[in-house]
Amino acid sequence: MITFVLMVNRQGQTRLCRYYQSINMSRRTALEANIVHTCLSRSRDQCSFVEYQESKVVFRQYAALYIAVGITEDENELSIYELVQNFVEVLDKYFSRVIMFNLDRVHIILDEMIQNGRIVETNKSNILAPLNALDKMADG
């Protein structure tokens, strides 16, 4: 299962984090710092999967943005690697016109895709349906 999703920029600053197991805040910051350190120090030709304590971390880089997903040993790394791409494609589909700050919306999208550490939806239109409906309500 998925234990967390983390988005950081090249400076190592967290842009989004979502945990699917309860974790206290001090451990969380330590974990993020470690993961950021690990991910930033890896080159492109290295494996996209790293070990972090008892879990594995799958990460993917999009220019200056890094997405790291923590998973348990029984998860399929490659499928998560592609899930990240799917997530990014959904973001791209949704935010294609207006580029702006949207921490809440990204979270809402993520909530549609992953719940309790399980992949609950991967169909892009299904993922965006609730958010689009909300936007329509706000507009109209």
Added chain:
Amino acid sequence: MSDVVEKTLTALPSLLSFDSQPGAAKLSSTSKLASLIRGITELTSKHEEEKLIQQELVAIKDQVSSPNTSMRQMKELMVRAIYCEMLGYEASFCYIHAIKLAQQGTALDKRVGYLAVALFLHESHELLLLLVNTVLKDLQSTNLIEVCMALTIVSQLFPKDMIPAILPLVEEKLTHPKEIIRRKAVLALYKFYLIAPNQVQHIHNKFRKALCDKDPGVMTASLHIYLQMIKENPEGYKDLTGSFVTILKQVVGGKLPMDYNYHSVPSPWLQIQLLRILSLLGKDDQSSSEIMYEVLDESLRRAEMNHNITYAILYECVKCIYTIHPKDELLEKAAKCIGNFILSPKINLKYIGLKALTYVVQQDPKLALQHQMTIIECLDHPDLIIKRETLELLFRITNGKNVTVIVEKLLDFLRTSKDDYTTIDLMGKVAEVAEKYAPDNKWFIATMNTVFSLGGDLMQPDIPNNFLKLISEGFDDGEQDRMLRLFAVDSYVSLLQGEPEKLPQRFLQVISWVLGEYSHLREDLEPATVVRLLAHVLDLKQASSETKSWVLLAMTKLCEGEAAMSVLQGVSETYSSSMDTVLRQRAQELQNLHLNPELWARVLPRDAFTEPLEVDSSLSFLDGYVSEALAAGAAPYKSPHQRQEELAQAKAVSMEPYGLSLPISMSLSSLDGRQSPTLLSMSSGLSGDSTDHSHKAGTTTLKLDKVKRVWGREGYLAQRESAVVEVPSPVHSADQIEEVGISQDPTPPPVADQEKQQLASSLFVGLGSQTSSSLMGKSEPKHQRLRKKAKDPVSSSEISKQTSNSIFPPPISVDNLLCNSNMDPKKSLPSCTQMTESSQGSAAANGTCAAEGEFTEGDVQGPEPSLFRDNRLTIAGSCETEEPVGMKDLCLTSYLPADCIGANHSEFTPLCSSHGVHLSACHVHKDDTLVLLVFISNSSNSDVHQFIVQVDSGDVEVSCLSESPVEELRCHHVEVCQYSLTAKRPSVHLEVSGLVSFNMPDRTPQTTHFSYKLPLPSFIRPLELSTEEYGTMWLAFSHDTKQNLTLVADVQDSLRATLDVLERKLHLHVVAIIGMEGIVACRLLPDQPCLMHCRVHGGTLAVWLRSPVPDLPDCLLYHCQRALQEV
């Protein structure tokens, strides 16, 4: 890459930089957050960040509590608070406002309220109760979006106790007309199932309805519940196997709507989910598995697209195939698939391949064999994760024969590892395999020393506990026990003489115990020496009081001799005034016991472990004491549980004086019939007091008793130690090992390669010997069974000889089969299986090479395999064959030299023509050579002069046989040049090139080139050998290759028929056919032998070729393949 991806890649950085662009003022309120983010991005120190966030939090706090804040503003504040919490700054004052926002907001504001709740609160947060009413209200809302939100939060976070309040509403949504509501309701029920399974027991039939929902999304959601339920109880859902198979079939077949595709792969994550469910259902269940075979095969077939996501599916498929009841055909495909992964240059695929292999080798360790070289490369891979995964794999294939090498590799990694988690993990693994498979005492002690030193105090306590238990319990063989203990004592004495301050505490404890218990075994060792060494440990600054207590206990056992006494006297005086009560107690014991030698001898008898310990677990001997104490007004006994509760309440110092769980540990030790080291304090009658460590130890030993410890129960053979140095692997020739020993070998292979080969041979040794592949665990090394035999008192010298052979499994199983013809066929059987299986293993790897070697057949000089088609007929040497033979051939036949008539010659191949001069060639098979005949015919009407033919080749040694070179070629005349050819080096086809030059009648010089290709089999001659000779030669050859070939079908004895084909077409010599195996020999002209071992296995012919000549096995294999394909 698709457009979408590219677009994504370019758009994202700006998109996700979370900057608000000046022009995008759709929501101006976000600008505050934007400026916060921008501010933080610009900061350079953590300290500045903290300052900024604290300011921000103060500002947020101000605004959230203001009554004038609108819901929209509140939403914006919440997002900012989320941001602050995300950076690690608590904003707990916002939690209640988040709930309020969820309650009072509308649309997106409400959603953000719910979102903030989900992010801020955890499952058992008390504020969560305040959300229940809001959820209830929203669930009943007529606004679908609100219902959606409520279901979303419920499926993320909901107080367990309040489930009954909303359950009926959620259930009702299962029949909602909108699929999104149904889907979310299913997910909510999944959450309920996770946190309170019994609450949803009554709606299992509704899950089934969801599974059959016409909307794929709802069905997909229900799979989460099923996966969970099936994990817990696979038996209960076998009837659904067919349904899952049908669903998967439809998904794989692309029956889902297009928008479920990801990069044109139909719903990959759904496929993965279904495969996981199937593997749970098919595990150990043949009939369920049989339903799945077809769809699994289809999944493998469909997932051929070159994309990560298809590889992810394949990985899951492979795992499933190896989990369910096996089917050979699928296993073969899956193994091939793993091979592709592992050999991939893409590192992510390599990783997933290793992971798959690690999983698979638990079922079938032989699979590791075919990838041994890749695995060894991965072991040195610069990427740590690949290395780590490889070690994991090695750990799984550890057996009695490769344990030394694998442990060495694990320890190497440990020495460089900086990560505590990895260290602890690997430490346990080393200890586990060392205990199970240690080849001898010395190695075991040395390995454990390394483990204890490297592991330090990170180590799980069960490792030292187990180790001590093993040493004290010993084995059935007293002499071996003594040797093991002696080794330990020797090794520890020298460690203490070195730098004991560098040793970790746990190790010092182990050392103390062993020395206390067993140092008397070494007779030349004065107790005083040991006592002094131990006293030195006591003086170490870093020695913990726990360690000191172990040391004192050890010293107590060593009260012997005057020199020791004087040291002990000093020690006991020092510690009898220690602040530490445990140490003080120990010192008292030491003092009193050494003053009273009789008592000492009674409470600390030597070799106490040999006598069963009688334990009065009811402690009845204390009854008198207890009643006296009660009469005197003492408080009644309280159980540890009760006492602990009270202690916790009183927050008193935790001394746990009676915390020892006596009944458990006592009964354990009496069961064992031996004294467990960790319970020592009790057996010596010294302590009801013993500190909590013995208590803990007692419980760990209990757990550990379940652990199978092969090594501990097996006896030892004294000669073992010397011989364990190098065990040849079944896939490795003996002569390579010889080569290593005798370094004067004229042509040693490249050193690096050789090292790798060697490593491979030692790492993968013995993998094939596990005859039953279905076992998850490591089966006991075969030789151990035989070792027990050696203990048999009747063992004559003959038996022991046999045993010593079996301990180190025969270098190569073939010689087992071949040389020991007098051997019981049953005995040789396992080794044969072993070999064939391993040969089968490498088939996939070789397959690619063979494919690369494929030739285009249309080539003029192409080595038509059909050359041989006529062989039989031409041997008769007659032109009256019924085969259509060209006119030219007919005439050329008449020019065949006398000694070639009647020999086996090939078709005539035109080589070149120039100005009426035609060159043709054929080759003639003779026993000791291959004769190339070049026919030069002059069809023009004039003679040509100064005729020169030169034949040359890099592959072939050419010598001219014609006595006199042709100089003149008269018109309408044919001249024949004869050359004798032998192969210089093997190749699939050997090419001879030539140059013809002559002068035309008008003196104009003409030159023409030609080339002639000879297939390798032209150079192959049968090699007649006896089985014994074959066996000896087999051992001596270093180059080998393995592959599975197709058998000649539809005949009764397919092995015989297949070998006949090979014998006929490739001129091999069948040495013998024994049952399902055959051995074949041939030589490459002039005299390079090549041996082949064949075995029928699973409908294919597993062949294994060996030769002293590099490439010869591969090239010959290629022709074998071709020959059989044509059948």
